[in-house]
Amino acid sequence: EADIYQTPRYLVIGTGKKITLECSQTMGHDKMYWYQQDPGMELHLIHYSYGVNSTEKGDLSSESTVSRIRTEHFPLTLESARPSHTSQYLCASSGSGGSSYNEQFFGPGTRLTVL
Amino acid sequence: ILNVEQSPQSLHVQEGDSTNFTCSFPSSNFYALHWYRWETAKSPEALFVMTLNGDEKKKGRISATLNTKEGYSYLYIKGSQPEDSATYLCAFKGGTGNQFYFGTGTSLTVIP
Numbered sequence: 001e002a003d004i005y006q007t008p009r010y011l012v013i014g015t016g017k018k019i020t021l022e023c024s025q026t027m028g029h030d031k032m033y034w035y036q037q038d039p040g041m042e043l044h045l046i047h048y049s050y051g052v053n054s055t056e057k058g059d060l061s062s063e064s065t066v067s068r069i070r071t072e073h074f075p076l077t078l079e080s081a082r083p084s085h086t087s088q089y090l091c092a093s094s095g096s097g098g099s100s101y102n103e104q105f106f107g108p109g110t111r112l113t114v115l
Numbered sequence: 116i117l118n119v120e121q122s123p124q125s126l127h128v129q130e131g132d133s134t135n136f137t138c139s140f141p142s143s144n145f146y147a148l149h150w151y152r153w154e155t156a157k158s159p160e161a162l163f164v165m166t167l168n169g170d171e172k173k174k175g176r177i178s179a180t181l182n183t184k185e186g187y188s189y190l191y192i193k194g195s196q197p198e199d200s201a202t203y204l205c206a207f208k209g210g211t212g213n214q215f216y217f218g219t220g221t222s223l224t225v226i227p
Contacts, residue, residue, distance in 0.1 A: 004158075035217075042119070043204070043217040050213075058214055090159075103149060103161035104206075104215070 003027055006091050006107035013081055014115050021076045021110045023091030032074040033104065034058075034066060035090040043090065049074055081114045088112070117141055119207045121218035128195050129226050135191040136221040138205030142186030149215065150179055150190055151204040159204060162190075195225045 004025040013019055025032065030051045035043040045058030049068040063085070064078050074093075078085055088111050092104040120139045128134050140148065147166050153159040163172040168183040176193045192199055202222045206215040 040219065042219050043206075045214045048213065056213065103164050104159075105161070106151075106158040108158050 004091065004093055004105050004107040006089075006110050008110060009108060010111050010113075012113045012115065015080075015082055017081050019078050019081055019112070021089055021091075021112070023074045023076070023107055024072050025074075025093040025105070025107075026072060027093060027095065027105065028071065029093035029095045029105070030071065031094045031096070032068065033092040033094075034064075034074070034076050035092065036060060036062065037088045037090060047076065081112075083114045086112060086114050117207065117209065117216040119205065119216045119218040121203075121205060121221050123221060124219065125222040125224070127224045127226060130195060130197060132195050132225075133191065133193045134195055134223065135189050136203065136223075138188045138190070138207075138218055140186050140188075140205075140207035140216075141209065142184060144210040145183040145186075146208045146210045147215075148181060148188050148208075149206040150188070151206065152201045153204055153220065154201040162203075190221075192223070195223075197225045197227050199223060200225045 007022045032049045034047040036046050037043045044060035046062040047066040049055045055066050064076050066076050090109045091107040094102045094104045122137050150162040151159040163179045165181040170181040172179050178191045181188045202220040204220045206217045208215045
C-alpha cells in the first residue's frame with residue numbers, strides 16, 4: 001500500500017476563507033502532483049513538482065498555489081476560497097528510478113465544498 | 116489539453132463474464148500510457164505502465180494491450196468477479212511536456 005497521505009479528507013468552508021490542503025509521502029519520491037476532479041470529469045493536473053523548490057502549473061488553470069520546501073511535503077493553498085473551487089483534490093507522487101514515466105501513487109483525496 | 120477518451124463510460128456485467136474497454140489517445144508523439152484502478156472510497160492504484168507499441172501486460176485476470184500507431188489501448192478482464200468493480204482510468208503522456216492526461220474512466224460493476 002502506498003504511503004501518501006492527505007488531510008483533511010473532507011472540508012466544508014465559507015467563501016473567502018484561506019485553506020491549505022496537506023499532502024505528504026514517505027516514499028522519498030521526487031515528483032509530486034496535484035489533480036482536481038469535478039464529478040464525472042477527468043482528473044486535471046493543476047500543479048506539479050519535480051523536486052524541492054521546483055513547482056510548475058499544469059494545463060488546467062487554478063487560483064491555488066503550492067510549495068515544495070521538503071521532499072515529502074507538497075501543500076496546496078487557496079488564499080480566498082470561492083464556490084467555484086468546490087471539487088475533489090487528489091495528490092500523487094512518483095519516483096524517478098531511471099525512468100521519467102513511472103506509475104503515480106495517489107493519496108485518498110480531499111473533497112472540498114465552499115459555501 | 117490533449118483528448119483522451121475512454122469507452123464505454125459504464126458497464127454492468129455478470130460474475131464470470133469477460134469484458135474489455137478502450138482508451139483512445141493521440142496517435143502521434145507517444146511516450147507512455149498508464150492504467151489505474153479506482154475503487155470507491157480508495158485511492159487510484161496503478162495496474163500497468165505501457166511504453167512500447169505492441170506491449171501486452173498481464174496481472175492475474177487483467178491484461179492490457181497497446182497500439183501507439185493507431186492510438187488505443189484495450190484493458191481486458193477475464194472471468195469478472197465482484198471485487199473487480201471499480202472505475203478504470205487510463206492516462207496518456209506525449210513526448211513533449213511534463214504531464215499525463217487522464218480519461219474520464221470506465222465504471223465497471225460486476226453483479227454477483
